[in-house]
Each structure stands twice: as structure tokens, then as C-alpha cells.
Amino acid sequence: MQPKTRFFAVSFVLALVLDQLTKLWIVRNLSRTDSIPIIDGFFTLTHVRNPGAAFGLFTGLDDGIRVPLFLVVSIAAVILVLRFQRSLEPGDRLSAMALGLILGGAVGNLIDRLRYGEVIDFLHFRLWRGYAWPDFNLADSFIVVGVALLVIELVAGEGERRAAGEGAPAD
Secondary structure (H helix, E strand, O other): OOHHHHHHHHHHHHHHHHHHHHHHHHHHHOOOOOEEEEEOOOEEEEEEEEOOOHHHOOOOOOHHHHHHHHHHHHHHHHHHHHHHHHOOOOOOHHHHHHHHHHHHHHHHHHHHHHHHOOEEEEEEEEOOOOOEEEEEOHHHHHHHHHHHHHHHHHHHHHHHHHHOOOOOOOO
16 A cells, blocks of 8 residues: 555544544533533533534525535535545655545535534634634544645645756746
């Protein structure tokens, strides 16, 4: 098995399993009105259902449009990630791990949409002056971390190419 495949598979499985286990714990242990303060005034575990996209976007859409739309978008994202992973160089471990995290998060939220018709969110942060960041879950976190790793890899790779004289503008 190529290193990229191993890193991709391990990060995908870990992300998906951690996401689904934490959501299962939330469903079994918290009602939708419960909250467990972890860091008083800053971080709380909650049980929130999000029928929309990120930050609750599109929650007002009719279920007959919203649910199929999110399923199609999720499946398209899965296909895109798998195609991108196949195009990586055999030793590209960081990008493979990042794509595994993104896929694990996408599949985790897709499972929620198929099972519940909405996504289970449970991480609640209060920032400054009472502002609360929209609740989210581990799947969302894995997607964000995976995208950040890809951006870092892209920027670092561009810097290396410029330092080596590749891609420099011609005179």
C-alpha cells in the first residue's frame, strides 16, 4: 500500500469513527435542552440539530428541496475528494491525510443527514461580549483542519518552487 493511501485511509477512518462516536454519545446522553459546561462561560457541550448547511444556512428551504440538495452536494464532495486523492503523488502524506480528514467529516455529516435528516452539533463556544459561535461537531472540525492543511501545503509548495527558481516570472 502506498504511503498516501495509508495516510488517507487512517485519517478517514479515525475522523469518521470519532465523529460518529461523539454524536452517538450526545444523542444518548443529552436532550436537546441539556448543556454541560466544560469551561464555565466559554465552552459547553450541547445537543443541537442543524437541518441547514454551515452556520444554519438554507434551513428555511423546503425539506423536499433541502434534503436532496445536501445529499447531492455531499456525494459530489465525496467523489471530488476521492478523485483528488488518486491524483496525489505516491509519497504525498500530508495532502492525503488532509483529504482523509475532509472525507471523514463529509461522510460523518452525510450519515447524519441520511439517519436524522439533519446534522448533530454539540460543541458550543462563547467568545467575547456574549457572542456565541454557531454550534458545530467534530466532522466540521475535521473538514476545516483538512482544508487548512491543504492550504498550508499549497503555500509551502509554492514557496519551495519559487526558492528553487521554478515558476519565477521570465524577464
